Each structure stands twice: as structure tokens, then as C-alpha cells.
Amino acid sequence: MPVPTRSSLLLAALATLGLASAALAHTPLCSCYDNGDGTVLCEGGFSDGSSASGVKMSVQDASGNVLIEGAIDENGEYSFDKPEGAFTVNFEGGEGHSIVIKSDEIY
Structure with missing residues (x-):
């Protein structure tokens, strides 16, 4: 059985770290609902529960x-007065963690 070289051990360690960081990644989640009273409620979070x-x-x-600008509150919610016409809601969780929801997708 061949003895592992220092470079092969380093490559194995880097590969393991890469897999571990991928496993720790989280996906943004955000859904918005029309309350029927002229307001919209959005709920946001991340797939890992954070x-x-x-x-x-x-x-x-x-x-x-x-x-309108604001932020998700401590309960994971964001509410706003529904604008007239077409609009989008933007969850801006950073690079790779943004979601855009179009008004025609809000029920």
C-alpha cells in the first residue's frame, strides 16, 4: 500500500473542508401573502433554521x-402597505441570498 504524500494529504483535507462548507450553506426563504386589508405580510428565514x-x-x-424599505423583524416577518399596480418585493440577504417576489405571485 503506497504511503500518502504530503500534497495528497493536503488535497484530501481541502476537499473535506470544501464539502463541509457546502454542507453548512443555507438557502434564503421568503414568502409573501396578501392580507386582504391593503397590507402584505412577508415571512423570511434560512433553510438551516437561522x-x-x-x-x-x-x-x-x-x-x-x-x-418602501424596511427589514425582517425578530419574528421573521415584514409587513407593508400594498402599493397600487405592479411591484416586486426584494429579500436582500447578501450575495447569493436574494429573492425577488413579483406582485402577481402574492395571494
């Missing part, structure tokens, strides 16, 4: 103008 408290949220009109 909180999204403080994650920036914005509501933009069809031209991309920011109408």
Missing part, C-alpha cells in the same frame, strides 16, 4: 423605483 432578522427588504415599482 434567523433572517435584520435582513433588508424593499418594495419596488415596475420601473425599479424603491417605494
Whole structure:
């Protein structure tokens, strides 16, 4: 049986670390609901159960103008007054952790 070289051990360690970091990755989750009273409620978090408290949220009109800004609260929620016309809700959890929800997907 061949003896592992230092470089093969280093490559194995790096591969293991790469797999471990991939396993620790979390996916953003955000859903929005029309409350039927002129407001919208969004619930946000991450797939690993970590909180999204403080994650920036914005509501933009069809031209991309920011109408409303806020953040997910300690309960994982964000509420806002529903704008007229088409809009998008943006969960801005950082690079690779953003979600855009179109108004026609909110029920």
C-alpha cells in the first residue's frame, strides 16, 4: 500500500473542508401573502433554521423605483402597505441570498 504524500494529504483535507462548507450553506426563504386589508405580510428565514432578522427588504415599482424599505423583524416577518399596480418585493440577504417576489405571485 503506497504511503500518502504530503500534497495528497493536503488535497484530501481541502476537499473535506470544501464539502463541509457546502454542507453548512443555507438557502434564503421568503414568502409573501396578501392580507386582504391593503397590507402584505412577508415571512423570511434560512433553510438551516437561522434567523433572517435584520435582513433588508424593499418594495419596488415596475420601473425599479424603491417605494418602501424596511427589514425582517425578530419574528421573521415584514409587513407593508400594498402599493397600487405592479411591484416586486426584494429579500436582500447578501450575495447569493436574494429573492425577488413579483406582485402577481402574492395571494
